[in-house]
Amino acid sequence: MSEPIDHMIDPALPEDDTELAVEGALRPGSLAEFIGQHKVRGQLQLLLDAARIQQRPPDHILLSGPPGLGKTTLAMIVAHESDRPLRLSSGPAIQHAGDLAALLSSLVPGEVLFIDEIHRMARSAEEMLYLAMEDFRIDIMVGKGAGATSIPLDLAPFTLVGATxxxxxLPNPLRDRFGFTAHLEYYEPHELEKVIERSASMLNVSVPPAARAEISRRSRGTPRIANRLLRRVRDFVIVHGGTAGAASEGDVAAALELYDVDSIGLDRLDRAVLDALIRRFRGGPVGLNTLAVTVGEEGETIESVVEPYLVRIGLMGRTPRGRIATPExxxxxxxxxxEGALRFDDL
Structure with missing residues (x-):
């Protein structure tokens, strides 16, 4: 018989304490547990209740918004609260109509199909999806050229949850086939503090209000980032022997400084972009590709990961002539x- 392991395991968390496993365990399992997005939660609850009363699958749902706000979690909640199985896929994995046909034909009645980044599906797959969403049917082409025939294939009724x-x-014909469309907004600081409080209790670390506020300020309005920073703070407390597993405001500042996350949530790449914009290009304007080459990153990374937050908090401006750094x-x-540097109002 093996020796007992001398440590406590939080039953709310998986024994596999990897980043992915812990992130999954921190996801709320119901709309009642889901923090923030009050309007979307109320709309979803009504949609699910109506479907339950009428004993039918919920309408197709499109969730849009920046990464990390809970689109995947909401898809899981839709399946859980509808008491239906969930199938996960993503737009980049569906690059041919045949990929989608194989996926749809294997669904069981009432199953919830979640397609993340649905805007990245192949165009031929999007066109097949139109008919599948509307009539629960797809047409399979057999043969080539003049001898090609179309064979209709009936599908089990399903609910599509798309995230983008x-x-x-998204083409208009696809967007119009969703019965409900929701846009998720960035979180307010007080909402993020509630997310951190809930996650901290599951991670077995005490985070007083001042420390929660400090993590919230650096989380860019995004629960996924808040939970990631909280895990780094937990690691810091474990290694540096915090009092009874409690993280102080100083622990938060020290831990996140170690990971290059500053007081407003900027990381190394964010600051490198701003520094290059200011020091190399005198505040701009400068083209995206030139800026990306200067910091050694792909233009798409700058545009999709760095730029949205810098623009949102007013540190960068987008103009017809290029990107500029603001006085802030x-x-x-x-x-x-x-003196003489261009300002946003000058362009």
């Missing part, structure tokens, strides 16, 4: 704003 970070890239960016990096 760029809803503008100079102030945050403690760099004097030079």
């Amino acid at each position: 970070t760029r809803s503008g890239l 960016a100079y102030a945050h990096l403690r760099i004097a704003h030079p």
Whole structure:
């Protein structure tokens, strides 16, 4: 018989304490547990209740919004509260109509199909999805050329939950086939503090209000980032022997400074972009690709990961002539704003 392991395991968390496993365990399992997005939660609850009363699958649902706000979690909750199985897929994995046909034909009646980044599906698959969503049927082409025939295949009724970070890239015919469309907004600081409080209790670490507020300020309005920073703070407390597993405001500051996350949530790449924009290009304007080459990153990474937050908090401006640093960016990096430098209002 093996020796007993001398440590406590929180029953709320998986024994496999990997990042992915812990992140999954921290997800709320119901709309009642889900924090924030009050309007979307109320709309979803009504949709699910109506479907339950009428004993039918819920309407197709499109969830849009920035990464990390809970789109995948809401899809899981839709399946759980409908008492139906869930199938997970993603747009990049569906690059041919045949990929989608194989996926749809294997669904069981009432199953919830979640397609993440649905805007990245192949166009031929999108066109097949139109008929599947509307009539629960697809047409399979057999043969080629003049001898090709179309064979209709009936599908089991299902609910599609699509998630996208760029809803503008979805064709109108696909968007119009969703019975309910919701846009998830960034979280307010007090909502993030509730997320951190809930996660901290599951991670067995005590985080007083001041420390929760400090993590919240650096979380960019995003629960996924808040939970990730909380796990790094927990690691810091474990290694440096915090009092009874409690994380102080100082522990939060020290832990996140170690991981290059500053007081407003900027990381190394964010600051590198601003620094290059200010020091190399005198605050801009400068083109995206030039800026990306300067910091050694892909233009798509700058545009989709770095730029949205910098623009949202007013440290960067987008103009027809390129990106510029705002006076607030100079102030945050403690760099004097030079005389004659362009301002956003000048362009």
